[in-house]
Amino acid sequence: MKFWMHGMFGAVLAGGIWVAIWQIIVTMALIVTTGAGLTLQAGPALLAGMVAGPVVILYRPPGQLLRHGIGIAVMAALLWGFTLGAPFDPNGLLPVWQSVVAMIIAAAAGWLSLSASIGAMPPTMQARYAAETFYLRLLWGLGLMMFVLIVAIPFYVMVMTSLKSQQSLLANPLDFSIDPAVGGTVLFRSYIELFTEYDFGTLLLNSAIVSVATVLITLLFSVPGAYAVAKLRFPGRKWLSGSVLLIYLIPAIILVIPLYAVFSQLGLRNSLLGLCIVYPATTIPVALYMLRGYFAGLPSELDDAGLMDGLSRLQIITRIAMPLSMPAIASVALYVFMIAWNEFLFAFMFLDDVKLFTLSRGIVSLNSSEVPRQHLMAGAVIATTPVLILFLWFERFLVTGLTAGSVKG
Amino acid sequence: MDQPDRRREGALARREKRLAYILLMPTFLLVLAVVLLPLLANFWISVKPVTLAELRPPSLILKEQVRGDFAGAGDEARLEYRYRNSSIKYPLEDVVFTDSLPAGVEVTSLDPACGLDAGGGLRCELGTLDGKARGKIRIGIRAGDGFTGDKSSFKAGTPEATFTAYNVMTSFDFTLANFERVFSAAEFWDVLKVSVYYTVFGTAGALLLGLFAAQILQKAFFGRPVIRGLMLFPYVAPVIAVAFSWVVLFDPFSGAVNAMLQQMDVAEGPINFFGQRSVTIDVFGFGLTLPMALTMVILFEVWRYFPLSFLFILARMQSIPSDIYEAAEIDGATPIQQFWFLSLPYIAGILAVLFLLRFIWTFNKFDDIFLLTGGNAGTRTLTVNVYEQAFAISNLGAGAAVAVVIFALLLVFSVIFIRFSPKDAS
The missing domain is CATH 1.10.3720.10 (MetI-like)
Structure with a gap:
């Protein structure tokens, strides 16, 4: 008995799952945006959805607008009925219009996801192909929703917490509502305090100096090196290009103790210069590896033509190879910037002086019971924003960089 | 025809090889210094009985002070050197310090460890100092006619110490205790x-x-x-x-x-x-x-x-x-x-x-x-x-x-x- 391959069973299952999930999501969203203590009614929503499934599959008027309009109305009525007239707010904590809007949103989202999952499936026994297609479509929708939620929620909490005050955070941790009427200085007070009292301007500058220096040093070292490995013949070339990535398998934590000992004695430990030495050493191998692949793809005839015209090898690198491989260099630069900006371990171990802290190092020191949580989150937002802006701006380059170079983490 | 051609190619190949090594050298050196040598050093440290506090090699901490009034001719005072081994565990060997005295200062009494050299400078031999060891050296002094300074004149020449320190990081003491x-x-x-x-x-x-x-x-x-x-x-x-x-x-x-x-x-x-x-x-x-x-x-x-x-x-x-x-x-x-x-x-x-x-x-x-x-x-x-x-x-x-x-x-x-x-x- 392959009941699960029947269209009707699929519709009931999908209906129950989708409407219950949207009920949970809309309830959570309401709690978070209004701060009210609402009760979750997932069970009644599940039942409403299981009734709605057959409706979707049986009721198919020709017009899209008509179909969905009536469908959403039916869905809302079902939700309203199964929850005894109060889908979200049985205790009457919210204004009526908010409850109504929430119900319409939940009904619309539930109905539309459900009918998208069911598609054109008829209420009959399905062939294996059609049944699999249906279940994969259901899984696709659920998976997409799950991924968006699990990725977005921590970032949402990070931003919203940074805008809260200490009292409201303790009074109701679920209240992420923002009241724009309080004005910018109140809303952004955590940020203002970080920049005025915790000297985050200096931290930002230190992070920028170290990251940019790391990018420059990495390129300065790896561009000639990659060119040599890609284009010049010398003994040990094969061995070198094979072993360069092995360096990447050596964990930083093994290097920390000896580097700590030696840098302490050389006076390099508590300094940005020390970081500017350590970071490039960890990024150059992968940069060299990425650029080597790109340089090797450039036709050798270009180099030969350059040599004929009397250019030296260094001129060939700067005038022919580099301009042609700008996309690769941009990828490497962005990737290295990201690594250096996000680096935590060495900054944490090496830097003692507050004036020299990078952002990572500074934010760790905010993680104490004396500093309120919203400051910690504001620090996290300050550290995240530049990399995310760069990432969104140059996503194509960074994605190339990530795939080409980094199975590292 | 064949012969010089190949030789020229050989020269070209040599130049190419040398250029490749030059281009790769900075990368190699940096990786060597920051990744490979520390990796080896890690093995070295793992068989060393070393704690975070002993990271700095032991040294002699020496302070100089003049006790008593010492401003005009005829004043007598005591010149005191307090010393301490900075390590609590490892000894300092062959500890010697020298100090010059301001012009016109006469030495009235000397610690047995000390002596005056030809130029009128002070030289004290403390021998071996165990871990945590501390002590004082007292020298009696009198201001002679030529003395024109005051107590601060003694700050001008800081005492210089020499010793053989036991450095746990570079010694050949190994242990499997770790x-x-x-x-x-x-x-x-x-x-x-x-x-x-x-x-x-x-x-x-x-x-x-x-x-x-x-x-x-x-x-x-x-x-x-x-x-x-x-x-x-x-x-x-x-x-x-x-x-x-x-x-x-x-x-x-x-x-x-x-x-x-x-x-x-x-x-x-x-x-x-x-x-x-x-x-x-x-x-x-x-x-x-x-x-x-x-x-x-x-x-x-x-x-x-x-x-x-x-x-x-x-x-x-x-x-x-x-x-x-x-x-x-x-x-x-x-x-x-x-x-x-x-x-x-x-x-x-x-x-x-x-x-x-x-x-x-x-x-x-x-x-x-x-x-x-x-x-x-x-x-x-x-x-x-x-x-x-x-x-x-x-x-x-x-x-x-x-x-x-x-x-x-x-x-x-x-x-x-x-x-x-x-x-x-x-």
Whole structure:
């Protein structure tokens, strides 16, 4: 008995799952945006959805607008009925219009996801192909929703917490509502305090100096090196290009103790210069590896033509190879910037002086019971924003960089 | 004709070789200095009885003071040198210090350890000073007629000390005590077990989630580019920001997750997700005990690194020629069959490479666990143990010994990796 391959069973299952999930999501969203203590009614929503499934599959008027309009109305009525007239707010904590809007949103989202999952499936026994297609479509929708939620929620909490005050955070941790009427200085007070009292301007500058220096040093070292490995013949070339990535398998934590000992004695430990030495050493191998692949793809005839015209090898690198491989260099630069900006371990171990802290190092020191949580989150937002802006701006380059170079983490 | 041509080529090849070495030299030197030598130094430190406090070699701390009035001719006073061995453990040998006296100062009495040299300078031989040893040298002085200064005149010439210090870092004293300590510690096998759990489940979880995400984002739909960008956020954002976001999100008292669970009557009281070692779940009357904090750090690892697997798998899947799917479609293969028999073999290579490399990198991971739990509540992995031994307990040698254990395990993994890596690994 392959009941699960029947269209009707699929519709009931999908209906129950989708409407219950949207009920949970809309309830959570309401709690978070209004701060009210609402009760979750997932069970009644599940039942409403299981009734709605057959409706979707049986009721198919020709017009899209008509179909969905009536469908959403039916869905809302079902939700309203199964929850005894109060889908979200049985205790009457919210204004009526908010409850109504929430119900319409939940009904619309539930109905539309459900009918998208069911598609054109008829209420009959399905062939294996059609049944699999249906279940994969259901899984696709659920998976997409799950991924968006699990990725977005921590970032949402990070931003919203940074805008809260200490009292409201303790009074109701679920209240992420923002009241724009309080004005910018109140809303952004955590940020203002970080920049005025915790000297985050200096931290930002230190992070920028170290990251940019790391990018420059990495390129300065790896561009000639990659060119040599890609284009010049010398003994040990094969061995070198094979072993360069092995360096990447050596964990930083093994290097920390000896580097700590030696840098302490050389006076390099508590300094940005020390970081500017350590970071490039960890990024150059992968940069060299990425650029080597790109340089090797450039036709050798270009180099030969350059040599004929009397250019030296260094001129060939700067005038022919580099301009042609700008996309690769941009990828490497962005990737290295990201690594250096996000680096935590060495900054944490090496830097003692507050004036020299990078952002990572500074934010760790905010993680104490004396500093309120919203400051910690504001620090996290300050550290995240530049990399995310760069990432969104140059996503194509960074994605190339990530795939080409980094199975590292 | 042939001969000079080949010689010229030889010269060219030599020049090319030399240029290649010159271009690679800076990289080589930097990597040597910051990666390879420290790696060797780590082995050296691991057999050394060295703690964080002994990182600085012992030295002599010497202070000079004039006691009594000493301004005009005829004044008598006492010149006092107080010395101390800065190390509490290691001796200083052949300790000698010299100091010059201001013009016109006459010495009335000398400590037996001291003498005056031809130029009127003071020279004291203290011999061997044991650890923590301290003492005073007193010299009686009188201001002669030629003396025109006051007490501060003595500050002009600072005493200079010479000694042979015992430097534990460069000496040839070796000990296996660090390794004994590490292996005999009751928690070592727990630490190893936690490391293995973390690595295996973290790697496999991130890989599976990445595979799922790649399947979802493979077909085009409205908003796909935006969602693809969003999916990479956990990996691109600084570890410090996302780790603390999780800590705040799951905080037992002010965290949103706990508040939400209680609000919806799922949990009775606050759950300390990152601070509780284990949790017992009642499954059909059987108490099932699961590690709580460890599961949380594994979930974080999966969450943070699935984007990477996703990116690689998606890139590989998009390079699969679409006609094989069309052919399969005509042959009546169902979607699951298409995935199982067409897609999976295509991405098996990249899955294997990802698994092996991510396995090593997860094993090497330190930041994430350190920031989330500090290695407490049953989440101490080998890497966190390095930090714990070296910097929390201040025993550098023991920390280095743990690092050596990590390195040995890595070698084993790498051998397996090289042995089994697919040929199309690129």
